[in-house]
Amino acid sequence: MANSDAIVGWKTITFGCHILEPGNAANFRTGDWRSQRPVVDKEKCIKCGMCWVFCPDMAYNQDEDGYFVVDLEYCKGCGICAHECPKDAITMVPEEG
Amino acid sequence: MSKRVGIEVSIAIAEAVGLARAEVIPAYPITPQTHIVEHLSEMVANGELDAEFVPVESEHAAMSCCCGSIAAGARTFTSTSSQGLALMSEILYIPSTMRLPIVMVVANRAMSAPISIWNDHQDVMVQRDTGWIQTFAENGQEAVDLTLHAFRVAEDRNVSLPMMVNIDGFTLSHVIEPIELPDQEEVDKFLPPFKPRYKLDPRRPITMGPVGIPEVYTEAKVAHDMAMKKAKRYILKAWDEFAEIFGRKYNPVESYRTEDAEILLVTMGSISETAMTAVDAMRDAGQKVGLLRIRLWRPFPGQEFRKAVGKAKVLAVVDRCLPPGALCGPVGAELRSLFYKIPGSPKIFSFVAGLGGRDVTVERFEEIVDKARAFAKKRPRELYEVIGVREK
Numbered sequence: 001m002a003n004s005d006a007i008v009g010w011k012t013i014t015f016g017c018h019i020l021e022p023g024n025a026a027n028f029r030t031g032d033w034r035s036q037r038p039v040v041d042k043e044k045c046i047k048c049g050m051c052w053v054f055c056p057d058m059a060y061n062q063d064e065d066g067y068f069v070v071d072l073e074y075c076k077g078c079g080i081c082a083h084e085c086p087k088d089a090i091t092m093v094p095e096e097g
Numbered sequence: 098m099s100k101r102v103g104i105e106v107s108i109a110i111a112e113a114v115g116l117a118r119a120e121v122i123p124a125y126p127i128t129p130q131t132h133i134v135e136h137l138s139e140m141v142a143n144g145e146l147d148a149e150f151v152p153v154e155s156e157h158a159a160m161s162c163c164c165g166s167i168a169a170g171a172r173t174f175t176s177t178s179s180q181g182l183a184l185m186s187e188i189l190y191i192p193s194t195m196r197l198p199i200v201m202v203v204a205n206r207a208m209s210a211p212i213s214i215w216n217d218h219q220d221v222m223v224q225r226d227t228g229w230i231q232t233f234a235e236n237g238q239e240a241v242d243l244t245l246h247a248f249r250v251a252e253d254r255n256v257s258l259p260m261m262v263n264i265d266g267f268t269l270s271h272v273i274e275p276i277e278l279p280d281q282e283e284v285d286k287f288l289p290p291f292k293p294r295y296k297l298d299p300r301r302p303i304t305m306g307p308v309g310i311p312e313v314y315t316e317a318k319v320a321h322d323m324a325m326k327k328a329k330r331y332i333l334k335a336w337d338e339f340a341e342i343f344g345r346k347y348n349p350v351e352s353y354r355t356e357d358a359e360i361l362l363v364t365m366g367s368i369s370e371t372a373m374t375a376v377d378a379m380r381d382a383g384q385k386v387g388l389l390r391i392r393l394w395r396p397f398p399g400q401e402f403r404k405a406v407g408k409a410k411v412l413a414v415v416d417r418c419l420p421p422g423a424l425c426g427p428v429g430a431e432l433r434s435l436f437y438k439i440p441g442s443p444k445i446f447s448f449v450a451g452l453g454g455r456d457v458t459v460e461r462f463e464e465i466v467d468k469a470r471a472f473a474k475k476r477p478r479e480l481y482e483v484i485g486v487r488e489k
Contacts, residue, residue: 016195017306
């Protein structure tokens with residue numbers, strides 16, 4: 001379910017506004033109000049996973065090569081990963097527009 | 098068979114809640130509601146009622162606890178009054194839009210300041226727009242009957258809304274009246290076990306009470322409003338079923354000697370009994386006066402009220418609530434809105450009386466009718482009048 005699916009009429013909205021599908025938050029894009037995003041410099045990255053550990057939204061995933069890559073659908077740009085990275089490999093870059 | 102007993106109305110209400118087999122009762126004591134929950138706690142402690150009595154630390158906690166227990170699928174009851182109802186206010190909006198059918202008896206009492214433990218309707222009128230179904234009882238029997246009715250209506254899957262039964266503090270809560278207490282078999286026939294449409298159950302997880310982003314909030318509120326409007330049909334149906342089993346018939350608007358009446362008093366709650374005595378006296382004196390009593394306040398029974406007014410030319414509306422700075426009391430405002438620009442509609446005059454436990458006597462009702470008659474000839478300067486107030 002994308003965010004647009006939440007736009008329902010009063011006749012079709014769930015009873016009592018309940019969420020009847022458990023864990024469906026995973027289906028929602030939640031990173032669209034971010035003001036800055038993390039950019040990882042793979043030259044500096046040692047694949048330690050501190051960004052993955054500290055990310056409060058579990059937005060980091062490990063790729064096939066072992067690098068940790070942020071999923072911008074969920075990243076809210078808080079910058080904790082950049083702050084915690086022991087190699088300063090992550091830079092917060094302002095989102096354009 | 099039901100038995101007719103002399104009993105304090107609060108105790109009778111507690112007995113009715115027991116007959117309704119309430120399962121969870123979170124409550125905090127406050128005058129004049131105390132005897133209701135005190136008796137329920139005794140019934141639970143004595144093993145007469147198989148329920149959880151939760152002695153919470155405040156009314157805010159009481160209503161929060163009610164939300165939890167009803168969401169888990171337990172038949173839930175609480176009761177409060179005045180400042181306690183105000184402390185619940187933040188939570189009251191939550192079970193209503195979430196469609197959680199809590200039943201609450203409110204022993205109506207004035208709001209401080211000045212501190213008053215006595216009866217009027219200011220406490221409940223503040224909570225008018227919380228989205229609860231609201232009824233008003235006139236006497237002890239009705240308080241018992243409306244309590245049973247509230248469980249039946251609130252928990253009806255077509256309704257699924259919380260319901261508030263209003264009884265006048267002291268005037269009803271603390272008097273001993275002859276009341277017919279139904280027996281368990283009859284109540285079980287009227288009130289099937291609570292089967293909610295949804296409940297919190299780890300085996301079938303759902304989320305209740307999520308955030309409503311701007312894209313869905315309006316739709317959630319309109320769905321609630323529509324559920325309230327639709328509820329009226331089931332409120333009436335439950336009253337019909339109640340009449341079949343218990344032999345007492347209720348309706349949204351009660352009419353008393355309204356045939357050929359030119360002036361109708363409009364009241365809510367226990368002062369209606371005095372109003373009927375006043376109507377009898379005025380009828381004896383040859384005046385064409387009648388009485389309408391609003392039993393169902395939310396959802397407002399506009400259609401039934403208009404029908405009950407018939408051809409009467411003047412309505413004298415008595416509010417037991419004085420909202421400072423408003424155009425008139427809430428019942429007066431509702432009725433002015435109901436009849437606005439409808440051809441042939443009656444002239445509506447708004448009165449405020451009976452604040453903070455002040456008696457509204459037969460003479461006061463006669464005064465109200467006299468004033469309404471005079472106002473119909475010569476438009477009053479003010480939009481409402483406070484009855485019996487001293488200037489000096």
